[in-house]
Amino acid sequence: MPVPLTAQVLSLVRDSSCIHPYDPDQDGERRLTACGTEHLGELQERYRARPFVKEEVWAGKIARARHTQPDLDEEELVDMTGLNFIQIEHALAWESKCFLREQDYRHGHAGPEDQTDAEGSA
Ligand SMILES: [Zn+2]
Structure with a gap:
């Protein structure tokens, strides 16, 4: 040190x-x-x-919970993160927006795509 x-x-x-x-x-x-x-x-x-960005904190809490236990349903997520359904929804929306922005950046094309529901649920 x-x-x-x-x-x-x-x-x-x-x-x-x-x-x-x-x-x-x-x-x-x-x-x-x-x-x-x-x-x-x-x-x-x-x-x-x-x-x-508070959504970023919420997304981090969700990621931490899923890291401990990968197949959580929404109610279990609420229990583990201490967030409510609305916060979780906002966090996931924020995350996918960031993800899409990153994709656009990487592939060099911008513009809306019909992928808003691309994330499959188990
Ligand atoms: Zn210094």
């Missing part, structure tokens, strides 16, 4: 892409460590510039 522990400064920033491995209370928070207050300020600034 390049920075001695005694010289470290810590801070929590809001980051919707940061999902805690097991503690839901810490979802959406990122722990920053820096060598001094000045560097910490720089790091905090970087995360302040990133938009906080």
Whole structure:
């Protein structure tokens, strides 16, 4: 470790892409460590510039639940994530929008496609 522990400064920033491995209370928070207050300020600034998207946090909670137990139905998802049906719906819609945007970007074509229901349900 390049920075001695005694010289470290810590801070929590809001980051919707940061999902805690097991503690839901810490979802959406990122722990920053820096060598001094000045560097910490720089790091905090970087995360302040990133938009906080609550759907991203919800999608992360769903992903974590599914990672533990792959074949959850919607009700079990509600139990495991602490989200309600509407939040889950919004999170999944947000996720597929991101996915489609990424696909468009990769294949170099934009435009709506008839794939809104492409995701098969078990
Ligand atoms: Zn530093």
